[in-house]
Amino acid sequence: MKPQLIKVPKATQNSFSIRRDVVLYFYDRWHYHPEMELVLIEQGSGRQFIGDNIQNFHNGDLLLIGPNLPHYWRCDDKYFEGHENLHAQATVLHFLPDLFGTTFLELPENKPLRDLFQKAASGLKFNGKIKEQVIPLMQQLLRNPKENRIILLLQILNKLAFASDTVQLSNDFNLKSLDPFDTDRINAIYSYTLQNFQKKISIAEIADIANISPHSFCRYFKSRSRKTYSQFLIELRIGHACKLLLEEKWPVAQICFESGFNNFANFNKCFKNIMGISPLQYQKNNRY
Numbered sequence: 001m002k003p004q005l006i007k008v009p010k011a012t013q014n015s016f017s018i019r020r021d022v023v024l025y026f027y028d029r030w031h032y033h034p035e036m037e038l039v040l041i042e043q044g045s046g047r048q049f050i051g052d053n054i055q056n057f058h059n060g061d062l063l064l065i066g067p068n069l070p071h072y073w074r075c076d077d078k079y080f081e082g083h084e085n086l087h088a089q090a091t092v093l094h095f096l097p098d099l100f101g102t103t104f105l106e107l108p109e110n111k112p113l114r115d116l117f118q119k120a121a122s123g124l125k126f127n128g129k130i131k132e133q134v135i136p137l138m139q140q141l142l143r144n145p146k147e148n149r150i151i152l153l154l155q156i157l158n159k160l161a162f163a164s165d166t167v168q169l170s171n172d173f174n175l176k177s178l179d180p181f182d183t184d185r186i187n188a189i190y191s192y193t194l195q196n197f198q199k200k201i202s203i204a205e206i207a208d209i210a211n212i213s214p215h216s217f218c219r220y221f222k223s224r225s226r227k228t229y230s231q232f233l234i235e236l237r238i239g240h241a242c243k244l245l246l247e248e249k250w251p252v253a254q255i256c257f258e259s260g261f262n263n264f265a266n267f268n269k270c271f272k273n274i275m276g277i278s279p280l281q282y283q284k285n286n287r288y
Helices: 102-106 108-120 130-143 149-161 185-196 203-210 214-225 229-247 252-258 264-275 279-285
Strands: 017-023 036-043 046-050 053-057 062-065 071-075 088-095 124-126 166-168
Touching: 017 130, 036 130, 053 229, 062 108, 062 130, 071 185, 088 130, 088 149, 102 108, 108 124, 108 149, 124 130, 130 149, 185 203, 185 229, 203 214, 214 229, 229 252, 229 264, 229 279, 252 264, 252 279, 264 279
Parallel strands: none
Antiparallel strands: 017 088, 036 062, 036 088, 046 053, 046 071, 062 124, 124 166
């Protein structure tokens, strides 16, 4: 279940890159690269996969993804319908972890920066006021690509290193455990599941998509993702339910079925197991 290695384009005569992407939808393939990635979701919503973590993404999300940590963004269906005025937009900064040299990172004063890089190996999401400090610096770096580049990057990383409201996204993810001959298999599994999770998906059905036997698929998927396929499917469905609960368009009972569950009691049980609270309490806690 090897993700695709992506070669990040490097601007000539620059030691790192920053760009703003305005696209119909984000790159929806499970991939990785040796560069660290700081990404600001300016516009877009959908499901993100970082290592073994699955959650929704929204406007304003700020994430730092460590080197060689597989990740995948899948925008909501509306972004694939070709609406003229609907685009996904993100500012993306890439840099190698040894950009400053190993000696620089080993300086006592740079321990917070070194710790940040270590934590980013599992992916970090930044919440709260830190975003108000970092986003203007990223915008300044975009506007002035040749002025104070290294200083601005260091300012950004320094602020992130001292951020107090962070969420670690994934458990340790070891690329060595991935099958180098299965570059496209996980993408096929993810893509099919994301398109069909609202209905019943049998193991035989998804195993056929992966082109392996049902028995082999169960063992294969769990050994690579650290979770069973049924757990993976439930997490997707609960993530979709969270999105619908925040939109407040339907009653909870209907959201249960719209998210792929056919039993309300089971929906409540699964929701509490993953989110820690009931669907109604989740909706109440996140009501603006």
